[in-house]
Amino acid sequence: MADRVQDPSCSIEAEYAPLIAVSAVFSSLSRGIVCLDHAFRVLHVSDRIETLLGAEQASSVVGRPVEELLGRDMFGPDGAMRVALAAGEKREGYRAFIETRDGARPLSISAAPFVPDVHGICDRRVAYIVVVRPAEEDTYSGTGAPTFFSGLIARSAAMAKVFGLIENLRSSDATILLTGESGTGKEVVSRAIHANSPHRNGPFVAVNCGALPSELLESELFGHVRGAFTSAIRDRVGRFEAAAKGTLFLDEIGDLPLPLQVKLLRVLQERRFERVGESRSIETDARIVAATNVDLRRAVAEGRFREDLFYRLRVVPIEIPPLRDRREDIEPLARYLLHRVAGRHGRDLQFSPDALRAMLDYPWPGNVRELENALEYAVSVGKGQTLQIEDLPDEIVHPRAAQSGGEELEREQTRSSEAGELAEERRIRQTLERVRWNRMEAAKELGMSRTTLWRRMRELHID
Ligand SMILES: Nc1ncnc2c1ncn2[C@@H]1O[C@H](COP(=O)(O)OP(=O)(O)OP(=O)(O)O)[C@@H](O)[C@H]1O
Numbered sequence: 001m002a003d004r005v006q007d008p009s010c011s012i013e014a015e016y017a018p019l020i021a022v023s024a025v026f027s028s029l030s031r032g033i034v035c036l037d038h039a040f041r042v043l044h045v046s047d048r049i050e051t052l053l054g055a056e057q058a059s060s061v062v063g064r065p066v067e068e069l070l071g072r073d074m075f076g077p078d079g080a081m082r083v084a085l086a087a088g089e090k091r092e093g094y095r096a097f098i099e100t101r102d103g104a105r106p107l108s109i110s111a112a113p114f115v116p117d118v119h120g121i122c123d124r125r126v127a128y129i130v131v132v133r134p135a136e137e138d139t140y141s142g143t144g145a146p147t148f149f150s151g152l153i154a155r156s157a158a159m160a161k162v163f164g165l166i167e168n169l170r171s172s173d174a175t176i177l178l179t180g181e182s183g184t185g186k187e188v189v190s191r192a193i194h195a196n197s198p199h200r201n202g203p204f205v206a207v208n209c210g211a212l213p214s215e216l217l218e219s220e221l222f223g224h225v226r227g228a229f230t231s232a233i234r235d236r237v238g239r240f241e242a243a244a245k246g247t248l249f250l251d252e253i254g255d256l257p258l259p260l261q262v263k264l265l266r267v268l269q270e271r272r273f274e275r276v277g278e279s280r281s282i283e284t285d286a287r288i289v290a291a292t293n294v295d296l297r298r299a300v301a302e303g304r305f306r307e308d309l310f311y312r313l314r315v316v317p318i319e320i321p322p323l324r325d326r327r328e329d330i331e332p333l334a335r336y337l338l339h340r341v342a343g344r345h346g347r348d349l350q351f352s353p354d355a356l357r358a359m360l361d362y363p364w365p366g367n368v369r370e371l372e373n374a375l376e377y378a379v380s381v382g383k384g385q386t387l388q389i390e391d392l393p394d395e396i397v398h399p400r401a402a403q404s405g406g407e408e409l410e411r412e413q414t415r416s417s418e419a420g421e422l423a424e425e426r427r428i429r430q431t432l433e434r435v436r437w438n439r440m441e442a443a444k445e446l447g448m449s450r451t452t453l454w455r456r457m458r459e460l461h462i463d
């Protein structure tokens with residue numbers, strides 16, 4: 001022990017011999033330890049942390065905020081682990097992919113507030129202890145602690161697979177097609193793909209292909225030159241150019257009009273495009289991630305989507321399952337989102353056990369987005385420190401068809417969404433007729449943007 005204390009490469013200083021002993025014990029168990037002060041700055045790291053994360057990374061982080069070593073998801077100002085520790089609680093077995101010199105690797109992280117020893121032989125500045133071990137071999141039982149991945153949280157095996165896939169694609173720039181129901185997290189997943197890709201230092205540019213009429217969308221995507229059409233009073237850089245060296249996220253790709261599908265296919269094949277009104281072609285290196293919540297195969301079968309484009313896009317298909325098929329994720333998501341939503345209102349809230357129960361039992365047809373909205377509602381109605389079942393939106397506490405099983409529920413949902421569409425169609429038609437089909441006025445009256453109105457008219461076949 002004395003030799004190691006003198007060893008200048010040893011990351012623990014001489015006066016902390018007890019820590020060296022402890023870190024040797026943990027090291028034999030393949031675990032590393034990190035000691036933090038009250039401000040979540042790193043005081044000490046054990047040798048094993050160096051083997052886990054890389055020597056430079058481990059030693060240069062002493063004195064720095066721990067989030068630089070173990071990531072913002074857990075240890076940033078709003079990080080789940082930090083919040084728990086600051087509240088005096090311990091957390092065990094959280095998983096995260098942590099950046100190391102050999103790429104990100106899955107680690108299991110436990111942390112606890114440090115109880116000062118009675119003998120006073122430990123460094124008195126230590127406020128928290130973090131224990132880290134490799135988690136490559138971990139299986140996802142769905143009942144354990146959650147995994148954090150680039151702003152995403154989950155504990156289901158299905159999502160672990162998605163995280164693993166994104167991780168494996170780290171050095172790839174293959175085109176990706178994300179599918180999943182509305183609100184499942186397609187946009188956040190696409191951001192995570194970008195953040196873990198060779199293009200991560202470039203921009204992330206999102207385009208909603210369903211929000212604009214064809215001509216506008218074309219110049220939005222490819223740009224135009226002055227005089228290309230009447231309103232083109234100056235040159236305009238399109239999204240493909242804006243996304244140079246970065247990622248272009250094509251959301252609602254199923255809504256892309258057929259003529260633009262042809263153009264996009266060409267860009268994917270030749271990596272070149274032209275601005276509207278110009279013949280010179282421009283090269284693009286933007287990585288394409290497309291997303292859709294419609295069944296593209298059906299769209300292909302019905303002639304609304306080009307088959308060749310479909311296959312060009314789904315070089316790597318990633319499907320995000322609906323929340324009802326990964327119920328293990330509800331609780332960690334609810335806790336994470338509650339913290340985020342309550343934080344926006346400057347509050348700190350917990351769930352009452354029956355509020356949490358009701359959320360676990362609800363089928364969440366609108367997926368994570370519905371969960372987030374429900375919490376937004378509950379936080380604004382709820383008064384106390386604890387979120388009660390009465391604070392939740394009524395449909396969550398009394399789901400109409402939940403008892404009668406999944407199929408009935410699905411039929412119920414289709415029926416109610418069909419009824420909703422009919423009602424919406426009637427409302428839009430009546431408004432349009434009242435304002436003599438002046439779309440600008442109708443949009444204002446309906447409280448939607450002109451592009452949304454345009455899109456809804458198209459979807460509801462109102463012309
Ligand atoms: N695994 C996750 N971890 C944390 N937050 C999530 C996760 N999945 C979704 N969210 C949150 O849920 C909300 C909806 O996600 P997102 O916008 O990515 O869904 P979407 O699939 O693009 O939905 P839509 O089809 O309606 O556009 C966002 O606020 C997002 O941050």
Ligand SMILES: [Mg+2]
Binds near residue numbers: 186187251
């Ligand atoms: Mg989206």
